[in-house]
Amino acid sequence: MRRAMNIVPGRSARLVLAVLPFLLIAFLYVSASAERRVANPNDKLLPPVSEMVASVTRLASEPDxxxxxxxxxxxxxxxxxxxxxxxAVSAALGLAFGLVIGMLPMVTAGLAPLVAVLSMIPPMAILPVLFIVFGLGELSKVVLIVIGITPFLIRDLAMTVGTIPREQMIKAQTLGASTWQTMLRVALPQTMPRLLEALRLSIGPAFLFLISAEAIAAENGLGYRIFLVRRYLAMDTILPYVAWITLLAYVFDFALAKIARAGFPWAYVQEAR
Known part of the structure; x- marks a missing residue:
């Protein structure tokens, strides 16, 4: 008996299945918007698509x-x-500390517990502290993103280094490699694909921290604009901005996936089978 778990859709069927949920959501939105406008022509909760297009066109083409x-x-x-x-800062710190913690047992014993504790701190809880320490400028917003995702990157990369077969480390030392050379020639190449995958997983949280910081203290930015117009119930601006943020996040995710597979194809051999 053919089981559902063994049915693999072809390329055309996969495309249709991917597009279908978006079409369904669009249909439901248009239907709900039309019904609300019939009941109340001044309804602002679900603006028609035409109003959202007009609003975005104005913001994108007319100078303030x-x-x-x-x-x-x-x-x-x-x-x-x-x-x-x-x-960029988070990736650099995550890679550096992840390699060191994963490679050196003495550093693991000293820093791994600290990183684990830091990763449990809710970044939004210390946002007021960041504004007090770093001010309301750009630095505090960047620091929030760094604090939010760097501990996760460090722990993830350190665990990745820890899963590298011990035999590879021993062979490198047998051939005369120092700790530094082993880290660069053995651990680093095998960690890079995981770094890109971890960054993909961090896109959502990074946008969350960014929008939150911009909403509280900023003079421009996507989050700033959303929270500025909310007082006017300008859903014709808010919804397109939310959709734009989602599209940007998806583009980042897609680009990182392509870079990972193009730069490190050997790490995805199993997926290609």
Whole structure:
């Protein structure tokens, strides 16, 4: 008997199955919006698609009267700059400490418990502390992202190093490799694919920390704009911004996946079978 768990859809069927939920969501939204507008022509909760398109077009193509900026693009640039900086710093710290903690037992004994405790601290709980220490500028927002995802990266990469077969380490030492050379030539190449996968898993939390910081103290950014217009119940702006943030996160995830598979194809041989 053919079981459902053994049915693998082809490329065309996979595409249809992937698009179908989005079409269903769009249909439900349009239907609900039309029903609410029939009951109340001034309803703001579920604006028609035409209103959202008009709002985004205005923000993306008409200069702001106060600043002269195209708000949609300036908000996007500000948020992506903060996110990119936080990601770069977190990746560097996560890789460095992850390798050291995973490779050196003495460092593992000293730092692993500390990193484990730090990873349990809710980053949003210390956001006021960051604003007090680093001010309300860009640094506090970047630091929040770094604090939010770096401990996770360190623990994940340290565990990845710990799963490298011991035989490889012994062979490298037998051939005369020092600890530093073993770390760079054996551990680092096998850790890089996992770093990219861990960064993919961190995209959602990173955006959460970014939007939260921008909502509290910022003069631009996607999160700032959403929380600025909420007082006017401007769902025709809020919903497109949320959709845009989601699209950006998906693009980042897709790009990291492509980079990982192009740069380290040997790590995904099992998936290709």
């Amino acid at each position: 009267k106060r600043s002269g900026d195209l708000l949609f693009w300036s908000d996007t640039a500000a948020s992506l700059t903060r996110l990119g900086t936080g990601f």
